[in-house]
Amino acid sequence: MSKWTIIIAALIYVTPGMATGPVMEKLKTMNMASSTPKLTGPGAMEALEQFANEMKAEKPAPPRTEAKKEAPKTKVSFDNSRRHCSPTVARSTVYFIPHIKDYCSGSRICSAFKKEVKMQGSGIIGNNKVLTYTGAKKNVGNCDTSFGAAGKCLTPYISVAADDRHFNMGDIIKMPAMKGLEVRLPNGKRMKHPGYFIVQDTGGAINGVNRFDFFTGTLDSHDPRNTFGTEVNNGSRMSVKSDCSDHKKFTVIRRKNSEAYIAAYNELRPFLKGEMPLTPRVASADRNRGRGTN
Amino acid sequence: MRSLILAAVVLFSMMGVNHASAETSTPVDMSAPPFWMPSYEEFSDLQPDQKSFYVNTLHPALSQIPALKTKTLDQLKEAGKWQESWDYIRTKIYQYCQNKDVKKNCEAIAQVRTQALAMHGNQKLENREAAAKRKKK
Numbered sequence: 001m002s003k004w005t006i007i008i009a010a011l012i013y014v015t016p017g018m019a020t021g022p023v024m025e026k027l028k029t030m031n032m033a034s035s036t037p038k039l040t041g042p043g044a045m046e047a048l049e050q051f052a053n054e055m056k057a058e059k060p061a062p063p064r065t066e067a068k069k070e071a072p073k074t075k076v077s078f079d080n081s082r083r084h085c086s087p088t089v090a091r092s093t094v095y096f097i098p099h100i101k102d103y104c105s106g107s108r109i110c111s112a113f114k115k116e117v118k119m120q121g122s123g124i125i126g127n128n129k130v131l132t133y134t135g136a137k138k139n140v141g142n143c144d145t146s147f148g149a150a151g152k153c154l155t156p157y158i159s160v161a162a163d164d165r166h167f168n169m170g171d172i173i174k175m176p177a178m179k180g181l182e183v184r185l186p187n188g189k190r191m192k193h194p195g196y197f198i199v200q201d202t203g204g205a206i207n208g209v210n211r212f213d214f215f216t217g218t219l220d221s222h223d224p225r226n227t228f229g230t231e232v233n234n235g236s237r238m239s240v241k242s243d244c245s246d247h248k249k250f251t252v253i254r255r256k257n258s259e260a261y262i263a264a265y266n267e268l269r270p271f272l273k274g275e276m277p278l279t280p281r282v283a284s285a286d287r288n289r290g291r292g293t294n
Numbered sequence: 295m296r297s298l299i300l301a302a303v304v305l306f307s308m309m310g311v312n313h314a315s316a317e318t319s320t321p322v323d324m325s326a327p328p329f330w331m332p333s334y335e336e337f338s339d340l341q342p343d344q345k346s347f348y349v350n351t352l353h354p355a356l357s358q359i360p361a362l363k364t365k366t367l368d369q370l371k372e373a374g375k376w377q378e379s380w381d382y383i384r385t386k387i388y389q390y391c392q393n394k395d396v397k398k399n400c401e402a403i404a405q406v407r408t409q410a411l412a413m414h415g416n417q418k419l420e421n422r423e424a425a426a427k428r429k430k431k
Contacts, residue, residue, distance in 0.1 A: 095418055118419070120418050120419075121417030121418045121419070121421070121422070122417065132417070133417060147414060148414060148415065148416065149413075149414050149416075150336070150339050150340070150411070151339045151340040151341040151344060151414065152339055161415070161416050164407070164408050164411050165327060165329065165404075166327050167327075168329060168332070168333060169339060169411065170336060170339070201415060201416050202408075202412060202415035202416065203415055203416040203417075203418065203421035203424075204412070204415075204421035204423070204424035204425030204426075204428065205420045205421045205424035205425075206416075206421070207424075255333065255335065255336070256325040
């Protein structure tokens with residue numbers, strides 16, 4: 001038995017209150033401090049001897065290690081999300097396209113708007129045009145906001161950006177927890193969410209099978225009106241990537257001529273601007289669609 | 295009689311070969327990853343500049359695929375307006391890409407799709423930085 005063991009044991013015997021701090025923590029991890037009598041009883045000598053040997057053998061662990069051990073206890077983990085989120089739970093964020101009217105007093109492009117455009121990539125300046133971060137102006141046709149990588153108008157709370165290596169544009173993401181959720185649109189109107197999203201965009205930082213960036217129109221993630229934003233504290237928040245809550249569970253309905261896809265698409269269609277209903281016949285034999293156009 | 299038996303044996307053996315090859319060539323699910331080429335629907339939805347980029351950049355890569363090496367740029371452009379032709383090219387590419395030895399070529403073909411989509415993909419700062427980082431690598 002080493003000199004240190006005897007000194008520590010003697011201290012505990014004399015003043016049991018001293019068995020706190022690192023000594024107590026170490027004993028806890030060794031499952032030897034579950035009851036007080038052990039600390040002052042005969043078992044204490046064995047425990048302390050083991051403790052002393054381990055203290056000699058290893059360096060003290062940094063406090064961060066303790067924090068990592070604690071993380072899995074909470075339902076929402078903010079550390080190591082890639083390891084904790086299952087592939088069927090979305091690692092999500094939200095994105096938006098700023099509107100000039102929310103930043104500048106008139107129709108003239110002001111510096112606050114320019115700054116936001118540089119951050120978000122583009123911003124709506126009216127007359128069916130967006131200003132891009134390069135300073136170029138892009139015509140967006142009849143879209144209320146802009147179009148995404150898929151070439152289709154983006155719809156708030158419906159369109160989603162995903163990794164194009166894992167998703168086809170037009171694939172549908174079914175998120176049952178969202179069905180019936182009352183969503184506040186940027187124009188103040190409210191809608192009942194169909195529980196489906198459609199992949200219509202991509203992004204350089206959107207990588208992985210469960211990584212999604214949800215489009216919220218002109219509402220930024222900190223806007224209290226944003227139903228998916230950081231300010232909501234219920235089951236609709238999509239703005240925290242590391243939040244692996246159950247409401248973000250999803251399944252993918254691939255874009256093909258299947259009953260499941262057609263049914264899901266037709267539920268989504270009323271929310272999508274200018275889209276025609278899909279029928280099995282059209283989906284399977286629409287061979288000439290687009291012929292002579294573009 | 296002997297020649298009849300011989301003919302029958304040959305016929306049966308040919309049927310066996312056909313049956314075996316049908317079993318081994320399982321159909322490829324083109325709606326699931328990896329996405330070597332966009333579906334006709336996905337391509338049809340693209341903006342004109344994306345379509346033009348895609349077709350012009352893809353065409354040189356087709357010369358590596360024996361079944362498609364005679365396709366001209368005009369034929370490829372025409373296929374973009376005609377689903378049967380598009381599906382034919384797509385099927386040939388997917389079949390070619392079943393061979394793991396040509397993985398590099400196929401990844402280059404898939405990259406054309408990614409680049410075409412990125413032309414109008416979200417360009418927020420985070421995405422731009424990530425894309426630039428990937429380019430550097």
